[in-house]
Amino acid sequence: MSSRIFVDDLSIQAVERLFRRIPPTWVDWDEQGNAVISSAAFKDVELSINLESVMARDGRPPEDAIRNHPRYGLASITAAHARSLNQAVAADPLPEEPAHGVVYGQKKRAGISGKLRDGAEWVMWPVKSEAS
Amino acid sequence: MPALGTAELTIQDRGILATSASAAYLDYFSGEDRVFLSTFQQPVLVSRQRKYYSRGQMFQIEWQDYGQPLPGWFDPLMQGFVDLRTLPQNWDSYGASPIDQKAVHEAMNLINGILGPTSPAPRVVPLSSGGLQLEWHRQGIDLEVVFDRGEQPFFYYRNRVSGDESEHALPQDNARLRSIIGDLE
Numbered sequence: 001m002s003s004r005i006f007v008d009d010l011s012i013q014a015v016e017r018l019f020r021r022i023p024p025t026w027v028d029w030d031e032q033g034n035a036v037i038s039s040a041a042f043k044d045v046e047l048s049i050n051l052e053s054v055m056a057r058d059g060r061p062p063e064d065a066i067r068n069h070p071r072y073g074l075a076s077i078t079a080a081h082a083r084s085l086n087q088a089v090a091a092d093p094l095p096e097e098p099a100h101g102v103v104y105g106q107k108k109r110a111g112i113s114g115k116l117r118d119g120a121e122w123v124m125w126p127v128k129s130e131a132s
Numbered sequence: 133m134p135a136l137g138t139a140e141l142t143i144q145d146r147g148i149l150a151t152s153a154s155a156a157y158l159d160y161f162s163g164e165d166r167v168f169l170s171t172f173q174q175p176v177l178v179s180r181q182r183k184y185y186s187r188g189q190m191f192q193i194e195w196q197d198y199g200q201p202l203p204g205w206f207d208p209l210m211q212g213f214v215d216l217r218t219l220p221q222n223w224d225s226y227g228a229s230p231i232d233q234k235a236v237h238e239a240m241n242l243i244n245g246i247l248g249p250t251s252p253a254p255r256v257v258p259l260s261s262g263g264l265q266l267e268w269h270r271q272g273i274d275l276e277v278v279f280d281r282g283e284q285p286f287f288y289y290r291n292r293v294s295g296d297e298s299e300h301a302l303p304q305d306n307a308r309l310r311s312i313i314g315d316l317e
Contacts, residue, residue: 021224021225021226023223023224023225025215025219025223025224025257025258026224026257028255028267028269036269038255038257038265038267039265039267039276040257040258040259040260040265043259043260043261044226044260044261048226069225072225108278108280109299110297110299111274111288111290111297111299114274114276114288114290
């Protein structure tokens with residue numbers, strides 16, 4: 001369990017897109033062939049994301065977030081959507097990922113993870129495969 | 133084609149699976165059948181086995197039951213549990229640990245008493261924390277049963293049409309969970 005605490009960074013604009021890698025095991029394919037994300041993808045208290053503005057500043061397209069992760073999908077939620085569910089949004093740059101950020105807050109209870117998921121949009125679909 | 137490793141579930145795993153299978157099959161007998169069987173013909177236990185493959189490994193499970201047909205949820209559920217066992221370190225790319233086997237056992241034990249012969253199969257989904265959840269999304273209902281490390285299991289219910297949602301502790305609310313799953317059939 002994380003011992004860090006993040007406060008909401010209001011310099012991150014409401015429209016900022018927050019990218020989250022989605023491994024195949026969190027994807028279900030419905031009868032229409034749509035890739036449906038499990039709420040499990042949004043359950044971490046300290047949820048790692050990539051900040052679009054930092055990636056853009058560095059000249060990186062969104063799909064660069066899954067460059068080393070074949071078969072993964074890339075989903076996005078907005079900072080506004082996260083905040084509407086009592087989450088804090090903060091930058092948390094890492095040496096290997098300067099655009100790393102965190103959506104911080106309790107998500108496991110009260111269906112918050114599912115509501116975060118409901119606001120997610122695909123940026124890059126995952127690759128469908130039998131063995132996930 | 134990669135060589136397949138062979139892995140058997142532990143004796144404890146098989147025990148749980150055997151319990152699950154037997155319980156499900158016994159539900160196939162009506163009360164009348166049971167009287168008939170107990171009076172005229174004792175059901176005979178037979179040994180059964182089934183193989184599942186996941187990420188290049190083979191898992192074989194063995195159990196005893198009365199030879200009844202497997203419920204529709206059996207294979208997808210077992211495959212889901214087996215798939216949890218073969219997830220590598222950092223399977224989510226964010227540093228996730230392998231799934232806690234205690235959580236898997238807890239889920240197997242609980243679901244044993246919940247699913248009926250015609251219940252829809254849940255999807256088995258790993259959590260980054262090392263836990264897992266069972267999910268149903270049918271008929272406008274979202275149902276998620278969460279098993280996580282060091283926490284009491286619970287389920288979350290949401291009716292997407294009416295907006296009703298609620299959360300319930302397990303096993304205290306097993307009956308409620310059974311009823312909701314029954315409505316999904």
